[in-house]
Amino acid sequence: MSFLNRRMLMAGAAAILTFTVAAPAAAQVTDRPVKAAFIYVGPIGDFGWSYAHDQARLYLEEQLGDQVETTYVESVAEGPDAERVLRQLAQDGNDIIFATSFGFMNPTLRVAQQFPDVKFEHATGYQTAENMAAYNARFYEGRAVLGTIAGMMSETGKAGYVASFPIPEVVMGINAFTQAARAVNPDFETQVVWVNSWYDPAREAQAANALFDQGADVITQHTDSPGPLQAAEERGAIAFGQAWDMQSFAPNAHMTAIVDRWGPYYVQRVQAVIDGTWETGSVWLGMKEGEVEMAPFNEAMPEDVRAAAQKIVDDTVAGTYHVFTGPIRDQAGEERVADGEVIPDEELLSMEWYVEGVRN
Incomplete structure (x- = not known):
């Protein structure tokens, strides 16, 4: 095993479920690692x-x-x-x-x-x-779980979203979170702050605090440091980890996290x-294949919230729940997805519009 550690200055679709053959298989590698x-x-x-x-x-x-x-x-x-x-x-x-x-x-x-x-x-x-x-x-599947929890636990009905870059993956997550939250609380709003970085702990924490100052009492993120969680811990709010279980950084604020x-x-x-x-x-x-999981739920979560969040997980795995099932309206109030219809994968992977309730 060898490690090559390099510190560098950080600058700021296909959706096929099986691999397709495009060329003859390569030769085996059996005589060395x-x-x-x-x-x-x-x-x-x-x-x-x-x-x-x-x-x-x-x-x-x-x-x-x-x-x-x-x-x-x-x-x-x-x-x-x-x-x-x-x-x-x-x-x-x-x-x-x-x-x-x-x-x-x-x-x-x-x-x-x-x-x-x-x-x-x-x-x-x-x-x-x-x-x-x-x-x-399919990170958006986990975002729906987070949105369900936020919609049920928020007292102000307003969440803050610390976001990296406005690429479809991030837009999709913002929409899934908000759509799930509004299924619980139709007046729920998500305020987005873009930090234009994947990893900048100080800037992420500053964004979270700015969102709290604007009335949010829930923070979620599509950035990679524990900064927003730590800000939530200091403010007595709730928050969610990103890509891994971050509870050790915010034992009271961290309700759960998407785990990749x-x-x-x-x-x-x-x-x-x-x-x-x-x-x-x-x-x-996604969840069905075990590539997306949820970190353990915080014991501070009320039992009804825990049950609702787990139902989203179970129904997603079973294929009976899809957060992007219509009716879905966009920020302008126009219907984008009809009742009962599901946004197809190719449209999700190029998503550039926001659902009703997103403020960015």
Whole structure:
């Protein structure tokens, strides 16, 4: 096992459920460990997104043992730096490279074209190539659980949302959270503050405090540090973690969190390299497949809230609940989704509009 730690300055779709064959399978790797590299947008100590991917890397090592050798590069800015790091990892002889942030998509595609014998995997994007696959998780399913809790526990009927960048994945999460909350409280509102960063603890905490000052008594986030949670703890409010269980940072405020379980996917894909069966394609997995989970519910949650939140989880897994089922209206009050209809995956993956109740 080798670790490549690099500190860099941070700058600011297909939805197919099975892999599709695009080329003959690669040769097996049986005479040495498969070299697998990971590139992270934040530090592994963010205890959120990058931490979750690194825990999955460790799970990969645990499951495959001496069949795999892993390397990671952390805190890589999205843009030219990412392309340079990806190219170096390919030149270093890695067999498969996992690029774990949306903004790495185009750099990954360019480098994949330059190294056709290396396998590339990109998280949360939509572009693929003969040697580049895409993988994603249905985070919005967890956001619906958070919205249900917020709608039931908020006294002001107003939540604050600390958001990173207005890409479809984030817009989708804001909408799922708000739609679920308004199913409980039709007057519920979500105020969004954009911090234009994935990881900036100070700025995230400042955004949370600004939202509290505007009347929010619930904070959720699509940023990766515990900063908003810690602000909620200080203000006596409730909040939710991002990508991993963050309760240790805010034992009273943290009600639950979306937990990203990437480990089984990484094992599957590296095993495919070992077996010579790796194929390109695109997957979008969620609660049903175990890729999205909820952290334990805080004991402070009332029993009826806990039951309602668990029902959203159970019904999502069973396929009987979908948060984006109509009727759904947008910010202007116009109906976007008719009663009983469900927004199709291809539209979710390009979502740029906001549901009624979002203030951004």
